[in-house]
Amino acid sequence: MLPKPFDHVVINPQTALQLPISAIILPASxxxxxxxxxxxxxxxxxxxxxxxxxxxxxxxxxIHVRPNLTKRFLRLVRHDKVRLAPFFVRACIPPMYASQGPHPFEPISHDSVDASPFLIDLELLPDVTGIALTSKLFRRLCRSVPASELSLPSHKWTQFWNFPLSHHCRNIWYRLLHGKLPCRTLLHRIMPVAFTSACCPVCLTEEDTWEHFLFLCPSKQAVWRHTWSQHLGVLHFDPAFVRRALFSLVFPAEDSCKSPVAVSMVIGHTLVGFWRAHWALVFDNKPFVPEAIIPQVSKLLLTSHKESLYLSRCSPLPVPHFSL
Structure with missing residues (x-):
């Protein structure tokens, strides 16, 4: 399925013939x-x-290919039980009649297979002056996160599933590894009516890309900087450290870590800390304050440490002192 209805897109018949049937029908069928x-x-x-x-x-x-399935599909279209997308219907209208009717349009003059009208509607391509786009490039540009960031080798996935993370930590991390991060850029692209701007709701100055959502926003970067210095013992912070840790699972050396819990837990709980604060701002209008998030992250880490001690049958409480 294409990512949106593309109500105002105009494509030529040659492009329409290359699409699968699933891409030209409306969900309301x-x-x-x-x-x-x-x-x-x-x-x-x-x-x-x-x-x-x-x-x-x-x-x-x-009809020579899959005749029974094809005839059934055309019958459903004739009986109005399957509704075709507007961009496909326009390809069925003769160009001489394109300027007539309640919804006139300008027909495409060339006959090359070209995905650029879809990308322009997604605001992924500013104009059509370049080379006609292939379906492979169209799918790649429609992703919110570059494909190279999403491909972890199998041993890295094994490492990820072995991290001692809570369900909440792992769920957020898993979503960002698969490019399912609800940053404003993605939401504005697929639902422009509901999300009229791609601007970050925290800093209100930059476009909320997935990188900005995770670690480039100044307020969120302040949380990461404190985490890296206070819990991981890295004094010279660089946002690239967070990028490598989140998407490549490359962490600082264990011997520099000041936290009693695993490095993966430090990163996972930092994610949870600003994730909760981000959506508290969006839904409850609570200010995103790094100084308030940092102690919450420390509290989450302390709780995880006590839980790990309990599971290992060690008391999380100090040994009582008796004097004779």
């Missing part, structure tokens, strides 16, 4: 398609008519 139908290319059900320069449904005699 009353009859769900089977997985086999959804994976079919549009070219199995439609063809380009040279005389009218538009797409038209194939006749029964023209």
């Amino acid at each position: 009353s009859v769900p398609l089977s997985k086999s139908q959804s994976c079919l290319p549009c070219s199995t059900a439609y063809k380009f008519d040279v005389s009218s320069s538009r797409l038209k449904p194939r006749l029964r005699a023209d």
